Amino acid sequence: ASDPFCATLGIEVVDLSPGRARAELRVTEDLLNFHGTPHGGAIYSLADAAFAAASNSRGETALALETNISYLDADGVGETLTATAEETHLAGKTAEYEVDVVDGNGDRVATFRGRVYRPE
Template sequence: MSYTEALGMTVLEASPERTRVALTVTAAGLNMHGTAHGGLVFSLADEAFAVISNLDVQAVAAETHLSFFRAAREGERLVAVATPERVARTLATYRVEVRRGEEGEVLALFLGTVSRRDRQGEERTS
């Protein structure tokens, strides 16, 4: 079982323009205050970031940042929505909003930059 499977993550949509990944907060994902652990929220945002940034090329994270705005509780469904901020030949930056539900309030904002390169044996056409 992969890490994302163990956390119960599901990719809802994956395109270079928008990627969505969801999970439901369980008791195993709570912190000492009874709210979603920051690591769980980060992992959800990071998965959306990883999926969107690796769709067309091989990418590895160079820098990430996460700001927390609101807490999530057990049973709530969280959706991470990743969109590109700037995509260039060797670097790309993505914005990921972690929301309460599909259209709910933004609980956290993740920004991440990746180093990009062609997958081995492939030539970039764009």
């Protein structure tokens, strides 16, 4: 309810604790690209949602500065993808999070890393 974009795509944050988050997305037809595989934007958005949840989990605002993603193996329609974000650094005004995205078999689909700025 609190994140319209995630609701639009069907991304759900299923677990959240300080510095950690897990999000899920079921790959439906409307998330495909013109190759007929899940759009990179959909996979990225799932990873980014886990990153955003984890980085804002401490009650202070965190703003994304930089992210990067590696696309590994493709996966198909009907698959549920899971993104797990973990805080790997927190110091001063910035923090770093690593996110891996796996398919239903636990095979890695993508690796993501993000850095946030914490204005307060």
